[in-house]
Amino acid sequence: MSNRFLRRASVHDIVQKLSAKAVLEHGLIEEGxxxxxxxxxxxxSxxxxxxxxxxxxxxxxxxxLAAVHISSDFCACCKQSVLKDRLAQWDIPFTDLFVPIIGRLKEGRSMNCYWCSTxxxxxxxxxxxxNQYNKIALGHHLDDILETFFMNLMAKxxxxxxxxxxxxxxxxxxxxxxxxxxEEAQIIACADAKGILKAACTCPYGLNSERRRIRARLADFTDNSSAVKRRIFNAVEQLMPKIHPPL
Ligand code: SF4
Known part of the structure; x- marks a missing residue:
């Protein structure tokens, strides 16, 4: 067995263990x-x-588990048939929803990430x-959470x-x-090991986003050090309540 294979196999384990830890420590998934x-x-995602x-x-x-993909009137970077087949292998049914995001803009308003994401x-x-789902799972990772922290700190x-x-x-x-x-680097390595397509988002509205600028600054001042990012994350995590009041 090659070293390369061992490295890839361990990436699966690491991603799985870190996700299980997040689920258990933050009470993310319950019976039923x-x-x-x-x-x-x-x-x-x-x-x-x-x-x-x-x-x-x-x-x-x-x-x-079930999966939903939102298609829109711009940015067609997702290969839906590949995604649907892959999800079926993991026993996850797939639905595509079309949302005319640009078509909903009022006259005189321009397209932006805030409008799109809302x-x-x-x-x-x-x-x-x-459809009676009680939880929505999103694919944000540690780097996304740190970027949002610094964006909120600087903008708000x-x-x-x-x-x-x-x-x-x-x-x-x-x-x-x-x-x-x-971390994003672990997700990239895991996706690589599983042969998951790393389709880059080609959305023309996101190219100059504030998030990209913050990402570059974060990489610069942490020297892209995993240990430094995790130390900052540990501090940021204390802002997140681990006990969730009933709805
Ligand atoms: S980059 Fe912005 S506009 Fe483009 S899909 Fe993402 S949120 Fe929407």
């Missing part, structure tokens, strides 16, 4: 949950789908509620970020982020 995975066709499927026997609790999020919530002047668990007050649905302890 119906979990809807938001899939884009990119590496993060596809690895998320794989890990949630792989964790079923490990977590020793029964939960259902449209997607509200469609996702409506779909989950209509507040200590906040995306939590691993968020219960909505007005919907019978919670958001979970099981990859929150996993």
């Amino acid at each position: 949950d119906r979990i809807l995975i938001a899939v884009s066709g990119g590496k993060d 596809t690895v998320l789908a794989w890990v949630l499927s792989a964790l079923r026997p490990v977590l020793k609790r029964r939960y259902e 449209q997607r999020r509200s469609e996702l919530l409506n779909f989950a509620v209509e 002047g507040e200590f906040s970020t995306m939590p691993l668990f968020l219960a909505y007050r007005n919907y019978p649905v919670s958001l979970i982020r099981p990859l929150g302890f996993v």
